[in-house]
Amino acid sequence: MKLTVFGNNATCPEADGACSSFLVEAEGKKILLDMGNGSLAKIRQNVDLADLDIIVISHLHFDHFGDLFCAKYHLETRKAYGENIRKILLLIPQLPDWAAAELYTNEVFDIHTISDGALFKFDKLEISFVELVHLIESYGVRISGDGKVLAYSGDTGICDALSRVAENADLFLCESTFCGEFSAEQTHHLSAGTAASLAATTGVRKLLLTHFHSKQREHAYIEARRYFSNVTLTKIGEIYSVG
Numbered sequence: 001m002k003l004t005v006f007g008n009n010a011t012c013p014e015a016d017g018a019c020s021s022f023l024v025e026a027e028g029k030k031i032l033l034d035m036g037n038g039s040l041a042k043i044r045q046n047v048d049l050a051d052l053d054i055i056v057i058s059h060l061h062f063d064h065f066g067d068l069f070c071a072k073y074h075l076e077t078r079k080a081y082g083e084n085i086r087k088i089l090l091l092i093p094q095l096p097d098w099a100a101a102e103l104y105t106n107e108v109f110d111i112h113t114i115s116d117g118a119l120f121k122f123d124k125l126e127i128s129f130v131e132l133v134h135l136i137e138s139y140g141v142r143i144s145g146d147g148k149v150l151a152y153s154g155d156t157g158i159c160d161a162l163s164r165v166a167e168n169a170d171l172f173l174c175e176s177t178f179c180g181e182f183s184a185e186q187t188h189h190l191s192a193g194t195a196a197s198l199a200a201t202t203g204v205r206k207l208l209l210t211h212f213h214s215k216q217r218e219h220a221y222i223e224a225r226r227y228f229s230n231v232t233l234t235k236i237g238e239i240y241s242v243g
Helices: 039-044 067-080 097-103 161-166 192-201 214-225
Strands: 002-007 021-026 029-033 054-056 088-092 109-113 119-122 125-132 138-145 148-152 171-175 207-210 231-233 239-241
Touching: 002 039, 021 039, 021 138, 021 148, 029 138, 039 067, 067 097, 125 161, 138 161, 148 161, 161 192, 171 192, 192 207, 192 214, 207 214, 214 231
Parallel strands: 029 054, 054 088, 088 109, 148 171, 171 207, 207 231
Antiparallel strands: 002 021, 002 239, 021 029, 119 125, 125 138, 138 148
């Protein structure tokens, strides 16, 4: 199993950056985790969208799913020009009417609504969801395949359910929006130190931090290392082995 980072910025894209988006390759499948603002241009440098098997959206904030609409326009345009493009499985929270009206058209996606405890199996590949604490409905994701487990926090505040997402993961991809005392941990985001402390207490093998502001990069790394030694900060374009 491997992970490619196409976006890791918090809240909005930085100059030449992109918000949350990650490609997971396991059991012969290509799974895109989130498609935040600015990520589509990064994705298309390396991946043909028509080759994706599954798209997973953790929650409906635009820094995690804004470019899904652009991807839909790209694929439906290719279909209109005669390409035989299969529908991509889309695992996503309940869509509001305005988004459903757009995403259900033109046979681009095979849409399935996720919920707490939902489990999807594809031969030896499994994708499961745990509802977490955030400003809106939001899910942590566990992907099991190739004998490895990748856990993804999405966006979350501190909650007991987050330990279920991270537990014994070979790689824990976790948000680290804040550093030090400035945080919104009780409601909707984590600090780098909290992410690392969680990794240390849940049996995580490697921690990969994401969803941070670039100016905090060095500070986030130093803070996380106080609690957990095997920590890396994501970099757009980098590929990471899971396990």
